[in-house]
Amino acid sequence: MKRPNNNPSAAALDSFSIRTIGYVQSAYTKTKDVPHTHTGWTADTSYIRLLPRYAKGLGGLTGYSHIIVSFWVHKAKEWKMPKNHRKPPHVKLFATRMPVRPNPVGMSVVELLNFSTDSGEVIVKGLDALDGTPVLDIKPYIPNFDSYPKASVPDWVRRHLNSHHHSGHTHHDENADNNTSQYPYEQGALEHNK
Amino acid sequence: MKRPNNNPSAAALDSFSIRTIGYVQSAYTKTKDVPHTHTGWTADTSYIRLLPRYAKGLGGLTGYSHIIVSFWVHKAKEWKMPKNHRKPPHVKLFATRMPVRPNPVGMSVVELLNFSTDSGEVIVKGLDALDGTPVLDIKPYIPNFDSYPKASVPDWVRRHLNSHHHSGHTHHDENADNNTSQYPYEQGALEHNK
Numbered sequence: 555m556k557r558p559n560n561n562p563s564a565a566a567l568d569s570f571s572i573r574t575i576g577y578v579q580s581a582y583t584k585t586k587d588v589p590h591t592h593t594g595w596t597a598d599t600s601y602i603r604l605l606p607r608y609a610k611g612l613g614g615l616t617g618y619s620h621i622i623v624s625f626w627v628h629k630a631k632e633w634k635m636p637k638n639h640r641k642p643p644h645v646k647l648f649a650t651r652m653p654v655r656p657n658p659v660g661m662s663v664v665e666l667l668n669f670s671t672d673s674g675e676v677i678v679k680g681l682d683a684l685d686g687t688p689v690l691d692i693k694p695y696i697p698n699f700d701s702y703p704k705a706s707v708p709d710w711v712r713r714h715l716n717s718h719h720h721s722g723h724t725h726h727d728e729n730a731d732n733n734t735s736q737y738p739y740e741q742g743a744l745e746h747n748k
Numbered sequence: 749m750k751r752p753n754n755n756p757s758a759a760a761l762d763s764f765s766i767r768t769i770g771y772v773q774s775a776y777t778k779t780k781d782v783p784h785t786h787t788g789w790t791a792d793t794s795y796i797r798l799l800p801r802y803a804k805g806l807g808g809l810t811g812y813s814h815i816i817v818s819f820w821v822h823k824a825k826e827w828k829m830p831k832n833h834r835k836p837p838h839v840k841l842f843a844t845r846m847p848v849r850p851n852p853v854g855m856s857v858v859e860l861l862n863f864s865t866d867s868g869e870v871i872v873k874g875l876d877a878l879d880g881t882p883v884l885d886i887k888p889y890i891p892n893f894d895s896y897p898k899a900s901v902p903d904w905v906r907r908h909l910n911s912h913h914h915s916g917h918t919h920h921d922e923n924a925d926n927n928t929s930q931y932p933y934e935q936g937a938l939e940h941n942k
Contacts, residue, residue, distance in 0.1 A: 567882045570820055572766045572851050607829060608850065614843030617902025621842075622855065626764055635801060648815075648886040649808030651893075656802065657766050657884050661816065661855065663894055688761045690851050692842040694901065698909055699845075700857055701897045705889050708811025715892055 574688040576604035576674065578625065578681065585629065588682045599667065602676040602689050609674030612692075620695035621666045623681060626688040627653035649708075660687075663695055768882040770798035770868065772819065772875065779823065782876045793861065796870040796883050803868030806886075814889035815860045817875055820882040821847035843902070854881075857889055 580600040582588045589598065602623065604612070615621070630653040636645055653660055665679040676692065707715070774794040776782045783792065796817065798806070809815070824847040830839055847854055859873040870886065901909070 567768055567771075567820070567822055567880075569765050569767045570882075571763050572853070573763045574761055575850050577761075608841070610829065610839050611841030612843075614840035614902065614904075617900060617905070618843070619900040620896050624851075624853065624855075626761070628761055635804065645804050646808035647802070647805030649806070649812070649888050651887055651890070655885065656769050657818075659766070659818065659885060661818075661887065663896060686761075688764075691849065691853060693845055693855065694843055694905070695896060695899050696845070696901055696905065696909075697897050697899050701895045701899065702814050702857060702889060703891050703895045703897050705891050705895065706811060706813040707888065707890055708808065710808075711811070711888070711890065715890075 572626075572690055574605070574626070574690065575608050575692075576602050576676075576689040578683045578685060578687040578689060579603055580681065580683060580685045580687075582682075582684050585684065588684065589680075598679070600664075600678055600681040600683065602678065602681075602692070604674035604676065604689075606674060610671050612669045612671045612674065612676065615666065615669055615694065618666055618694045620663055621676075621678070622691075622693040622695050622700070623662050623664055623678065623683075623689060624691040624693075625660050625662075625683050626690055627658040627660050627683075628686075628688055629684060630654050630658040633658070659690065663700070766820075766884055768799070768820070769802050769885065770796050770870075770883040772877045772879060772881040772883060773797055774875065774877060774879045774881075776876075776878050779878065782878065783874075792873070794858075794872055794875040794877065796872065796875075796886070798868035798870065798883075800868060804865050806863045806865045806868065806870065809860065809863055809888065812860055812888045814857055815870075815872070816885075816887040816889050816894070817856050817858055817872065817877075817883060818885040818887075819854045819856075819877050820884055821852040821854050821877075822880075822882060823878060824848050824852040827852070853884065857894070 578600055579602075581598055633647075633654050633656050635647075647655055651660075660683065662680070662682055664681045667677040667679055669676040772794055773796075775792055827841075827848050827850055829841075841849055845854075854877060856874070856876055858875045861871040861873055863870040
């Protein structure tokens, strides 16, 4: 194993251009309207409208019940590492799903309801993305790779899941519009743990 | 709902700059060495070495058994939509996990073994990424959102999973070096279905 940091080519790999393949059309025009994805049974229907040149690429999706949608959280605030690292002692950046992160890419497993290789339209249930959100990728959800039902989470996450996630409600956090959070509750989780 | 395609600001949302947050250090220097992620019990250990400025962002990961790693498949061939759409009638682009796609971003659920907020090192098991692969994001795996054990897949995928994925072997596909596939088998699956 070589150390990538010593790899002379690494400098050329510090950023990449990622392209929009389509846009979300949803009922959510404000962050506070975005529901929690896990409450699929109450989730609204959203549409992904692929750019025409990608429409044919939807072929083969028949038979998948779920897909993974990646999207650029275009309303997220720019991420900056807090200057004061002492309070909290460590920054919960990679331990939450908040979109305020170095790369504001959201990732959600959603139910695939229908799609068209002609129009490039994909109809899904449970996508927690604002109307107009740029979509970056669609991947098939394959339980063999993607499903770990017994995966553990920290207590502070479990407590929050138990207290907030038993019903399909939508958060109406006053700060939500600032956070534009993929899962707004996690901002709250952070605040509880400061 | 407005149609994003008619949104005058959409033109400004057609591509984004995504930044490397670290690099993979693994035993896999060639694509043919990359194992299948789902066979976690045979998977090798890999390291993610975050750039120093992101190290503190690992705080709070204690208690998570799994994380989702996004990475730029830097060895993937550039994607082009095939010109002949008739054979196969539709292109299986979004129906596979092949990295030859508009945005060559791989996404894998891996076991979190250890991490350090000082060194920025993350030790994981089951990461199907070449040595030197740029890492784009680390997200916590939260079963409530991410685990759908009963999600269905098409018959052509299930057949392939059943025939190839019962043991922890590594594929040695002659074409693998050209594909640089996140899951090399899926290239085979495509070929079977032409």
